[in-house]
Amino acid sequence: MAEHRALDAILQPGGITPVFQPICAVDNGRWTIAGFECLSRGPKGTHFESANVLFDYVRLKREETLVDRACITTALAAARTLPAEARLGVNVHASTLGRDPSFADFLRGAADANEIAFDRLTIEIVEHAPPWDGLSFLSMLDRLRDYGARIALDDVGLGQSNFKMLLDVRPDYMKIDRYFIEHCAGDTNRQAVIEVITRLAERFGARVVAEGVEDEATVKALKLLGITLMQGFYFSEPLELHAVPALYEPARTNLPLP
């Protein structure tokens, strides 16, 4: 039996399907699309369609670098048709940033090949383990910033997205994990955590993005906490490329909240 059969299926052409979830700017009861997070799904019809299963498997195989590159290549090839004013967030494991010395050049090549300006990119650092090499990781972030990208820390509040990581990364965006966002409208303790992260972001000069926004009550609670960038099923599920224009075109002109 092939040792890496599932990995082969994931990496073969068409194995990864890019999907795009809007990050919405909410203001005065209306919203626009500030950008998209590029997400990936594994081979259709397999359990790797679930991103959680896909990336748990990839991390267990320690093939984050290979698969991160494949996901980015696929996502940027699709994203070339998205409007140029929308930012694009690509997920990258901290281990990839620490282990892959040519990652910045790879990313620049992929952006150039698809005529995507590098300063539209946000590198969303995801991780479930510490970076393999801290110094390489930090110098890679410097190079990506020098090229014009912004840096987001994903899942803030959980796992490796802790205070040390915040100090090391100095992110431009802090994405608060859905664990804290869901049900925050009726939970003052969750609101306290969100408030602290928001204040921290202000001190860092970073913007906060709330993930996992699923209802109007959550939007209102987040607005009261001063958060204006939101992402979640309340606005839109992750969409395949062909479905993006139907959402994007009306949202360009400021939609009322759903």
Add this chain to the structure above:
Amino acid sequence: MNAQQEQMTRRILIVDDEDLIVMAMRKYFEGLGFIVDGAYELEEAQALLANYRYDLVIADLRLTGIGGVEGLQIVSDVHQRCANTRVVLLSAFGTPEIERESYNRGADAFLHKPKAMMEIAHVARTLLDQ
């Protein structure tokens, strides 16, 4: 809830590096009304175990074909995540020591290959009914 509906709520993971065995067992247990996932390697099984709750895991002891005992790792992983999940290990070469180690780690049954599907299903049903 009738027997069929009750089984539909039950989820089984089959782990074997042989396509045909996974396909045959999947077809058999789906025919009995179970939700069945199949995995061909250790990490694939571990990723599924991290994301779904299984009532039963049926795993081959050796997944790499080069003398590994990955099935033992699966037993440990299962019982770290859910003590109520039943585990059946299958092996064509299991020694008494490996069999003992399997039970020490929490396996509920250790079956020596070849075994007819009916026999495996009988053991599985007995464990699920306990």
